Amino acid sequence: MNKNKSNNNVLNIRIFLFLLTLLLLISGAATVYAEKIELNYRLKWLFNTSVAGDIYADAKGFFDDAGLNVNVKQGSPEKNAINEIELGRAQFGVASADQVIRALDKKAKIVVIAQLLQINPMQWIYRADKPKIKVLNDLKGRNIGITFGGNDETIMNTVFAKAGISKNDVNITGVRFDFTPFLMKKVDIWPVYRNTQGVILKEKLAKQNEHVFFFNPADFGINFVANSVITSMEMVKNKPDIVKKFLTSLLKGWEAAMDPANEKVTLDIIKKLDKADNDKIRKKQLTATRKLIKPFASVKIGTININAWKQTQNIMLKEKQIKNKVNIENHLIQVNY
Amino acid sequence: MLYRRIFQFLIVYIFGILFLLIIKFIFSLSDYVIPNILLIIETAAQVFKEYFFDVINTLSVTILGQCISICMAFFVGISGRKSSWIGSFIKVTAYNIQAYPIVALAPIIFILIGDGFISRLLIASMICYFPLLLSVLGIMATPVKDIEHFYIITGQMKWHLEVKIRIFENLSKLTTVISGSATLAMAGTIVAEFIAANAGIGYSIRIALYQSNLAKILIALFLIGIIISVYQGILEVIGEQIKSKWSISKKGTIL
Structure with missing residues (x-):
């Protein structure tokens, strides 16, 4: 009888220890998960070769490595990253220069943190x-x-x-x-x-x-800036570390995707999301994209061409697309990464 | 009736604008996302005239498209009112055509006949014709037994007499359906212009969307709403007049 009781106690202790370990593991995992920062990143266009670096960073886990849980969302003509950032549905996005300048003209509180395309496509x-x-x-x-x-x-x-x-x-x-x-x-x-x-x-x-x-x-000589990475002024002011982490991971993705040595991997990643084009087309599109993102080896991806932005602003002013100068240079923040 | 329609539209529109402004205020949104009232007024001053003529342009296609769809609906409705093989074949064909989403068919239409007036007209007609067809078929396929019985037993019943009896007995219903289909015809025309045309208010809305200019879109919506209300009001008045003329001037002996 006593032996049985003692056996039961040992069993209970073991079950208790097992449950305790399980609980600790679950809570530990939850803590690790909770530490990841949830972010939404709205692209300007559908998933295809033109967003190679964005999807590369996601697929290769560069955001995860930085402790970020980034939801990369494809864009379309109807989806506007600036609106989504203002409405709090996205923290980062891609917008063309004319969208950015038009939004600034209407007092939107956004900033450009990287210029993806050095040559307008x-x-x-x-x-x-x-x-x-x-x-x-x-x-x-x-x-x-x-x-x-x-x-x-x-x-x-x-x-x-x-x-x-x-x-x-x-x-x-x-x-x-x-x-x-x-x-x-x-x-x-x-x-x-x-x-x-x-x-x-x-x-x-x-x-x-x-x-x-x-x-x-x-x-x-007509330089009209195209796609750039944007975020809210508030984000830059209050969470500069997240901005830096996000941009570093993103541009790391772009650097890797544009590296000819990674061409096969990049094309495989694109293929998973872009069903519209064939392999041959995607390969040629990647070559063409490379020339727009990194026209020269010396160009660091993401470099903001302030003069081109100023010219874009002047063009829009002349074309009466905006009422006043928005002092675009004050809204361009070259984040060092 | 006409004034009441306009007044009701204005109430809805003002409530819509107020709702947007409340959202703007609550979330501290910039004028880029939701324009302030001054910007809306300023934009209205800039584009009102241009948009007004765009809506008139769209309305002209709408009216023509609606006329075509009324003719089509009556043709199919009258031809398909009998439960014969040909009647059921016409009905099945008419229903099947409508099963295809117009946005999927539109690019084919534009490739075949370009992005001009005819494409807009065709799409407008296709969008507004189906609800009309359903009503017309319903009316035409339902005998007015009390009246028709007399003509049948006296051997005077002809197909056009049958059609006249059924139209007259359901005139209020038909007027309402035709008036209601005006909205669909307008929506159809705007869809066509939005997808691929180079004129009309749908085309202007698309340009405004390219520029994320909500103020312009709100002005366009205002003009569309006002003009469609007037048009629907006029249709209802015409329907009332036809009805009273048929029943008073002919003293009920039109048949």
Whole structure:
């Protein structure tokens, strides 16, 4: 009887110790999990090669390593990172320079912490059987596609102003995502994102033995900044350590994704999320993206080109897209990482 | 009736704006996310005239689209009112076409016929025709036994007489449906303009969205609401007048 009782006590002690250990393990894990900081990062566009670095950082656990639990959300024309940051649904996001400047003009409290694209991917594609555009006046007499209300309209208007081209000298056609008017040769010069749509169209036309050129306004001194990483002023002021951790992880992802040595890994990561394009296209898109993100080996990814931002602001002011100067330089914070 | 509609719309619109302003105040949002009242007024001064003509442009397509869809609905409704094989075939075809979402069909339409007037008209008609069809089919397929019985037993019943009897007996219902479908026709036209057109208020809203300009969108919504209210009011008045003319001038002997 006594022996049985003693056995029961030992068993109870063992169960108690087991439960205690389990409890400690669970609470320990919960503590580790709780230490991770939850963040939402809203991209500007869908998951494809143009956001290679963002998804690379996520897939390779760079955010996790920094103690961050980042939810990388794909964007679309209807999803606006600035709105989401103001509404508290995202802490970081990607926005184009015109969005940022327009928002600052309306007193949004946001700051730019890194400039992802050093060269604007917004360029115009045209067939090589047409004369090459060597000077801006070569645009005269052509049928040019423009997305009314889009930043390509602002850029092209600046091109016209710089060249002294009036709207009567060219034919303007409003464009959408559908390339048919360009493919059917109804429009000569078509706006594309050089690293995504540009690659697809070039490939498509190459199959029909047609070759293309790209018209890049930056080659003619018109620098209009594209995508940058933004956050709220409050975040920079109150949680600078999180901003630094996030940006360091993100740019580490971009550096790795743009490194030709990691090309296969990067393409595999993109492939998991981008089902729209094929392997060949994605590879070419990655090469094109590399040139826009890191045009020279000496360029550090994320570098904010203040002069280009100022020029963008001036263009928008001239085009009456904003009422007053927003002193953009005060909203550009180059975080050292 | 017309004034009441406008007044009711204004109440809804003002409440909507107030709701947005409360959200703006609670979350301390900038004018970029939700514009303040002064910015809305300032924007209205800038774009009111342009947007007004855009809405009129859209309304012209809407009216035409609605007329086409009324004709289509009556054609299908009258042809498909019998429970014969051809009647059921017409009904099945009409229902199946509607099963495809218009936003999926729109790009095909735009590729085939471009992004001009015809595409907008076609999409507007397609969006507003189905509810009309359902009502017309319902009305046309339901006999008015008390009246029809007389013509049937005297051997005077003809198909157009049958149609006239059923329309007359359901005139109030038809007026309401046609008036209600105006909203759908307008929505259809705006969808078409939004997807791929180069004119109309839907196109202007898309441009405003590109620029995240909510103030412009609010002005566009105001004009759409006012003008559609007026249009619906006019349709109701016309419906009332037709009804009273049919029953008074013919003293109930129109048939």
